[in-house]
Amino acid sequence: xxxxDEVEVGQQIPSQSQTIEQAHLIQYAGxxxxxxxxxxxxxxxxxxxxxxxxxAHGMLSMGLVSRVVTDWAGGPEHVARxxxxxxxxxxxxxxxxxxxxxxAVDADARTATLAVWAELDDGSKVVDRRSSEAVVxxx
Amino acid sequence: xxxxxxxxxxxxxxSSCARLRCPRPRPExxxxxxxxxxxxxxxxxxxxxxSREKIREYAAATGVWEDRxxxxxxxxxAEEVVAxxxxxxxxxxxxxDIFSDPELGAHWNLVHGSQEYDCSRAIVxxxxxxxxPSIVDIVDRGKFxxxxxxxxxxxxxxxEHVLTSRSVIIFFKNQEG
Numbered sequence: 001x002x003x004x005d006e007v008e009v010g011q012q013i014p015s016q017s018q019t020i021e022q023a024h025l026i027q028y029a030g031x032x033x034x035x036x037x038x039x040x041x042x043x044x045x046x047x048x049x050x051x052x053x054x055x056a057h058g059m060l061s062m063g064l065v066s067r068v069v070t071d072w073a074g075g076p077e078h079v080a081r082x083x084x085x086x087x088x089x090x091x092x093x094x095x096x097x098x099x100x101x102x103x104a105v106d107a108d109a110r111t112a113t114l115a116v117w118a119e120l121d122d123g124s125k126v127v128d129r130r131s132s133e134a135v136v137x138x139x
Numbered sequence: 140x141x142x143x144x145x146x147x148x149x150x151x152x153x154s155s156c157a158r159l160r161c162p163r164p165r166p167e168x169x170x171x172x173x174x175x176x177x178x179x180x181x182x183x184x185x186x187x188x189x190s191r192e193k194i195r196e197y198a199a200a201t202g203v204w205e206d207r208x209x210x211x212x213x214x215x216x217a218e219e220v221v222a223x224x225x226x227x228x229x230x231x232x233x234x235x236d237i238f239s240d241p242e243l244g245a246h247w248n249l250v251h252g253s254q255e256y257d258c259s260r261a262i263v264x265x266x267x268x269x270x271x272p273s274i275v276d277i278v279d280r281g282k283f284x285x286x287x288x289x290x291x292x293x294x295x296x297x298x299e300h301v302l303t304s305r306s307v308i309i310f311f312k313n314q315e316g
Contacts, residue, residue, distance in 0.1 A: 018202065034232060048248050057251070063201030070203070076223045077261040079258060081257050082256050
């Protein structure tokens with residue numbers, strides 16, 4: 001994990017990209033227990049989805065953002081807060097670009113606050129960096 | 140015009156908006172609407188037991204690979220198997236008692252708007268969590284409604300706070316669900 005003294009506002013953490021396949025949604029549904037047919041049934045999605053097709057669970061996008069944060073922080077035990085605002089839908093087959101940037105450091109609490117995001121190739125904000133953040137405890 | 144959203148309809152004085160004659164929805168635009176009387180309602184506390192296997196499954200589904208998740212259980216103590224920060228989704232998002240509450244009127248024509256987790260400590264395998272859900276707010280935005288609910292999770296053995304989950308769910312109106 002990064003040392004507190006080495007973390008600066010404006011610093012970006014290592015980004016990751018992942019293409020979301022139907023199999024990921026099925027696996028996530030099973031693991032999380034979220035079986036909303038919006039994430040696996042085309043006829044249902046055609047009626048109610050904002051895209052007219054199957055879209056990923058918001059929480060899957062948040063889970064992938066979480067991975068980028070915990071990979072940088074050195075494990076899940078260092079995360080004090082994680083929030084995600086789901087702005088744009090993530091259709092099956094799309095690639096998510098995941099990242100984070102340090103926006104504040106607190107010397108007393110020894111924490112860093114990061115804006116975090118998951119965006120599509122066209123810049124659509126699946127997890128919107130303007131209202132999604134992580135707070136990481138550093139040593 | 141702010142439409143009364145009492146599912147029971149209005150008689151002499153509406154219990155939702157307190158108007159004497161409140162504008163009911165016309166039949167052709169009959170809306171699926173949440174009951175704002177449920178704001179502040181607390182649901183019974185339920186318990187969730189965190190298993191090593193569920194953490195492993197959840198971590199794999201979000202592409203998190205750590206040796207402690209896949210190690211032989213005899214080699215790694217349960218308390219060293221620390222769940223990913225969003226693992227709480229397994230027992231906080233889409234909780235049955237909120238979504239099946241007939242007084243609230245939730246339905247499946249929805250998407251997840253936002254999610255927050257504030258963690259006093261990480262969840263580990265073997266935890267027994269006492270989870271207390273409540274409805275924080277219901278806001279009408281015209282074509283949709285925003286339901287905010289919160290679940291406070293404490294360690295059932297020690298009483299210490301573990302995490303608070305806050306979810307905003309967007310319910311669309313006037314569509315088949």
